[in-house]
Amino acid sequence: MVHQEAFEWYIAVYLFLAGVGAGSMVVAAVADMYDREKYLSFIKAASLIGMPLVSIGIFFLYIDLGQGMWKPWLLIFLFANPASAITWGTAILTIFTILSFIYGAYNLGYLKIGCSRCLNWLLIITGICTAGYTAVLLGSLKAIPFWHQTALPILFIISATSTGISGAMIVKLIFLKSDANIKPIETAHLYLIVLEIIMLIGMMLIALQGVPEMKYAAESLLFGDYAFLFWFLLVFTGLLVPAIAFGMEEAHKLHMKTKTVVTLEIMVLLGGYLMRYLIIHAGVYTKKFAEYIVR
Amino acid sequence: MNKKYAMAYIIDRCIDCKACMVSCKAEWNVPEDFFRTHIDQGLKKELHGKFRMDFLPSQCNHCDKAPCVTVCPTKASHNREDGIVYVDRSRCVGCKYCIPSCPYDARFYNHDLGVAEKCTFCLPRIADGLEPACATTCPGNVRVFGDINDPASEISMVLGAAKENKQKVWKLREDLGTLPNIYYIQK
Ligand code: SF4
Ligand code: SF4
Ligand code: SF4
Numbered sequence: 261m262v263h264q265e266a267f268e269w270y271i272a273v274y275l276f277l278a279g280v281g282a283g284s285m286v287v288a289a290v291a292d293m294y295d296r297e298k299y300l301s302f303i304k305a306a307s308l309i310g311m312p313l314v315s316i317g318i319f320f321l322y323i324d325l326g327q328g329m330w331k332p333w334l335l336i337f338l339f340a341n342p343a344s345a346i347t348w349g350t351a352i353l354t355i356f357t358i359l360s361f362i363y364g365a366y367n368l369g370y371l372k373i374g375c376s377r378c379l380n381w382l383l384i385i386t387g388i389c390t391a392g393y394t395a396v397l398l399g400s401l402k403a404i405p406f407w408h409q410t411a412l413p414i415l416f417i418i419s420a421t422s423t424g425i426s427g428a429m430i431v432k433l434i435f436l437k438s439d440a441n442i443k444p445i446e447t448a449h450l451y452l453i454v455l456e457i458i459m460l461i462g463m464m465l466i467a468l469q470g471v472p473e474m475k476y477a478a479e480s481l482l483f484g485d486y487a488f489l490f491w492f493l494l495v496f497t498g499l500l501v502p503a504i505a506f507g508m509e510e511a512h513k514l515h516m517k518t519k520t521v522v523t524l525e526i527m528v529l530l531g532g533y534l535m536r537y538l539i540i541h542a543g544v545y546t547k548k549f550a551e552y553i554v555r
Numbered sequence: 556m557n558k559k560y561a562m563a564y565i566i567d568r569c570i571d572c573k574a575c576m577v578s579c580k581a582e583w584n585v586p587e588d589f590f591r592t593h594i595d596q597g598l599k600k601e602l603h604g605k606f607r608m609d610f611l612p613s614q615c616n617h618c619d620k621a622p623c624v625t626v627c628p629t630k631a632s633h634n635r636e637d638g639i640v641y642v643d644r645s646r647c648v649g650c651k652y653c654i655p656s657c658p659y660d661a662r663f664y665n666h667d668l669g670v671a672e673k674c675t676f677c678l679p680r681i682a683d684g685l686e687p688a689c690a691t692t693c694p695g696n697v698r699v700f701g702d703i704n705d706p707a708s709e710i711s712m713v714l715g716a717a718k719e720n721k722q723k724v725w726k727l728r729e730d731l732g733t734l735p736n737i738y739y740i741q742k
Contacts, residue, residue, distance in 0.1 A: 326649020
């Protein structure tokens with residue numbers, strides 16, 4: 261079996277940052293529609309990171325390019341092929357970046373807009389598309405069976421939303437120094453992390469029963485070269501510990517200081533990055549000489 | 556009729572000498588660590604628990620429905636009229652998306668030029684009426700290159716003869732719908 265080597269950690273950073281930016285904006289837009297006053301601190305925090313993180317993500321994509329980096333005029337060709345996920349992904353990202361810039365400026369009081377409801381909806385739609393697109397980019401490749409599954413976009417959207425909340429929470433607690441009560445978002449965050457754990461377990465169990473390439477990819481994560489990163493940093497640090505801590509707080513068994521919450525949010529972010537990193541590196545090519553697989 | 560270039564490998568003749576890999580590399584200045592064509596070793600279980608090893612060449616299959624062409628945002632990767640799948644180096648931005656899209660792992664990233672690279676069926680050579688470098692070099696005459704739309708071409712004859720002699724002729728992973736153009740022939 262052959263692991264793909266074309267996509268490396270740059271792409272993982274891009275997928276991750278685009279996810280955090282999009283996730284934070286989507287949650288902010290949803291919260292805005294429920295109760296702008298109540299969630300204002302969160303909305304402002306998300307506004308501070310949404311557009312910048314997506315832009316930094318795009319920057320990583322850009323420096324991963326070959327010739328296109330030093331001949332930027334070639335980038336116009338990125339829109340040449342509507343059949344390519346990159347072509348419409350670039351379009352979605354461009355639209356989303358502009359919208360989140362406008363929304364950010366509005367929330368921070370630099371801009372007045374007429375129909376903020378419309379903007380909320382547009383952000384929710386383009387934000388989900390952005391987060392989902394990062395997975396469709398990988399998932400549309402039939403050559404890599406481990407990526408070519410419908411669960412991937414769902415997993416990425418859940419993780420984007422969860423890490424988006426974490427990113428905005430950190431800004432809210434540290435930079436805006438706000439302790440406004442935004443309980444429903446915290447509760448939603450807990451459920452998202454639990455959902456992500458369930459999705460991950462499901463994906464692994466299914467992959468282990470899948471075609472040999474898929475099984476090999478899952479095994480490289482579960483027991484192979486990536487096992488330490490997978491179990492310790494992604495599952496334990498990035499998902500289980502935050503889930504247990506947030507769960508206990510939810511059940512009023514634990515009261516966490518700001519520092520502890522920030523640490524947990526950073527752990528969620530770390531897990532979100534590792535999830536992208538590991539899925540990219542576990543990409544195993546489909547066998548070209550299938551007739552020669554000895555059973 | 557348009558030309559349609561293809562290649563056939565008579566794999567019983569391959570002795571795993573890797574001369575094709577080397578000649579291709581020398582001809583096209585392929586960067587260190589990479590090759591445009593490969594020889595894999597294939598183990599197959601035969602009757603009575605015996606195993607058989609085959610040497611299996613591979614290179615870009617110049618697929619008619621090439622995933623690398625579908626996913627290339629810039630259309631740098633394209634199907635030419637003569638059947639060759641070609642990367643236009645002046646257009647490629649080096650996004651690398653085509654590389655994991657190829658089910659045959661035929662592409663790699665050229666770090667020096669910042670573009671995706673793969674076998675070109677030796678386009679500049681065949682334009683001059685020469686054979687591809689790998690086919691010329693192969694001491695076992697494994698590789699037969701030519702226009703399959705021309706019934707008098709060597710490849711059409713070889714494929715015709717294989718069919719007549721009821722030899723096994725197949726292409727790689729046809730189940731993926733890529734319509735590859737490299738034929739494998741085996742007794
Ligand atoms: S073998 Fe791979 S690189 Fe060649 S045309 Fe087919 S998909 Fe493209
Ligand atoms: S690396 Fe070049 S040839 Fe490959 S998909 Fe990107 S632009 Fe197209
Ligand atoms: S046809 Fe030319 S480019 Fe392709 S593998 Fe043979 S020598 Fe290399």
